[in-house]
Amino acid sequence: MRTSAPTARLTTLDLFAGCGGLTRGFLDEGSFSTVGAVEVDTAAAATFAANFDPRGEHTFAGDIADFRSVPDVDVVIGGPPCQGFSALGKRDPADARNQLWRHFVRVVRESDAAMFVFENVDRFAKTPEFELLRRAASEDGELADFRTQVFRLNAADFGVPQKRVRTIIVGSRIGPVAQPAPTHGKAPADGRGTWTSLRQAFMQGPVVLEPDVREEWLPESSIVFGGQEVPGAFKLRDLHITRHYDLTSQIRYAHIAPGQGRFNLPEELQYPCWRRHTKGAGDVLGRLRWDEPAVTIRTEFFRPEKGRFLHPQWQNGGVQVNRALTHAEAAVVQGFDERHVWCGSKAEIARQIGNAVPPSLARAVAQVVAQRLLVV
Ligand SMILES: C[S@@+](CC[C@H](N)C(=O)[O-])C[C@H]1O[C@@H](n2cnc3c(N)ncnc32)[C@H](O)[C@@H]1O
Known part of the structure; x- marks a missing residue:
């Protein structure tokens, strides 16, 4: 080979x-x-x-x-x-x-x-x-x-x-x-550039990923690997789709500005189980910032309740993006480009991205x- x-x-x-x-x-x-x-x-x-x-x-x-x-x-x-x-x-x-x-x-x-x-x-x-x-x-x-x-x-x-x-x-x-x-580096020094921000990665990099995405399933396609049928192979752009979020979730996300998290939600939008826990992971339901690198991407980046994974765009020109990163965005945050193709269900691909x-x-x-x- x-x-x-x-x-x-x-x-x-x-x-x-x-x-x-x-x-x-x-x-x-x-x-x-x-x-x-x-x-x-x-x-x-x-x-x-x-x-x-x-x-x-x-x-x-x-x-x-x-x-x-x-x-x-x-x-x-x-x-x-x-x-x-x-x-x-x-x-x-x-x-x-x-x-x-x-x-x-x-x-x-x-x-x-x-x-x-x-x-x-x-x-x-x-x-x-x-x-x-x-x-x-x-x-x-x-x-x-x-x-x-x-x-x-x-x-x-x-x-x-x-x-x-x-x-x-x-x-x-x-x-x-x-x-x-x-x-x-965090600041430029000795010929080093500054850290790559999410804005640079999504909007100015080799793969431009517009925030406006469709609620969709992966395309119907599969390959045979080791005698088994496996969904794929998907291109990076096939993964730039979002799942369905109910209205209450979207209202919650709309309250969270870049850098904020669940502690910034008004009382009436807190999950009942959270009201008893006023300490703990501040990253839960966190929104990313455009002008910084993302926090560490994990295998469940597609669930806002699992970390700081909300898309960074918030109230820019009236447009809000109230969803977690798409799989394509997470792959770009991990530094993959369009050469890489992906196989498996959405959950399986998320695991591959988060583990890489x-x-x-x-x-x-x-x-x-x-x-x-x-x-x-
Ligand atoms: C942290 S991930 C590796 C990520 C990889 N180095 C990359 O850069 O994409 C660890 C992998 O080990 C695999 N694994 C776990 N137990 C294994 C075993 N017993 N034999 C072979 N692979 C295993 C998991 O399925 C998982 O994909």
């Missing part, structure tokens, strides 16, 4: 691949091609294949525990779900929660990779699982010839219109990599990894 720039000389294998945000960034860097992916969720695996593996022959759509034909690669990349790890000290190999951990390490070893890139949530660096990974890549661990470096990176610093802080662990048995260098590594962030990591691999 060759899905890559013509200059690509290095290979990646993507574990827990989701829709392939990490792979997209590595391919965009230009030095890499992908030899495949492992992903248990059929819709996500179909999305990966539709983008990077058109015949679907190198996308293993199953549990990593069953992935046996491990190819040789230069770099294993992957972002396992954090809740899949075991508690520190529990070394019981029969504990199901140990499986993801053990298999990531196993595949790195069996692939003969020179390096690995492991992505996870910000707080991962404070978990027992992080210690387990470090222990594996230490003198008496299973990856004894690897050494690890830990980077805490904010996607906004790499041009993504979103504040999303992630822990990136680079494991290497050929020497350290440089710290990925931010291209953007923004490609520009992945690309910055790919750059330092390629620099190390290409000098050896």
Whole structure:
């Protein structure tokens, strides 16, 4: 399989691949091609294949525990779900929660990779699982010839219109990599531009997404992947549709200005259960701001009650937009463009979008990894 720039000389294998945000960034860097992916969720695996593996022959759509034909690669990349790890000290190999951990390490070893890139949530660096990974890549661990470096990176610093802080662990048995260098900052400095705002992303970027959208279903179309029919493959613009909101919800959203949330609702519009809870997540029913990057996009961005996901346009020239981000807007906030296509139901695609590594962030990591691999 060759899905890559013509200059690509290095290979990646993507574990827990989701829709392939990490792979997209590595391919965009230009030095890499992908030899495949492992992903248990059929819709996500179909999305990966539709983008990077058109015949679907190198996308293993199953549990990593069953992935046996491990190819040789230069770099294993992957972002396992954090809740899949075991508690520190529990070394019981029969504990199901140990499986993801053990298999990531196993595949790195069996692939003969020179390096690995492991992505996870910000707080991962404070978990027992992080210690387990470090222990594996230490003198008496299973990856004894690897050494690890830990980077805490904010996607906004790499041009993504979103504040999303992630822990990136680079494991290497050929020497350290440089710290990925931010291209953007909160304020301009040292040749860096300022963070990309939502206005720039939606209205001035390569994909202009007008706020005025239709209430609609996804188009009727499906592909066959792994012998199963999966909805898709949808273009980014197919995903720029909204769901139905009842009138009361719309009235609630109309009261919330950019930067505000549920605490700004008048008493009579509070949900009864909220009246008793005057503290807690201020982001609930939050409205985004046009001139800032978005907050971290999660898998339920299409539900305003799940976070700060209301569209930023509010009372501009009398026009209000009283809905959550569309799937297309959320994908753009994650840094995807029109090259990427999507498979699955709306909920499945939302999960893929919310779980993804923004490609520009992945690309910055790919750059330092390629620099190390290409000098050896
Ligand atoms: C955080 S997401 C990965 C996102 C991906 N790195 C990207 O950039 O798009 C984690 C993925 O691991 C998958 N997963 C969970 N358990 C798995 C298992 N046992 N084997 C293979 N994939 C698994 C989930 O379905 C999910 O898509």
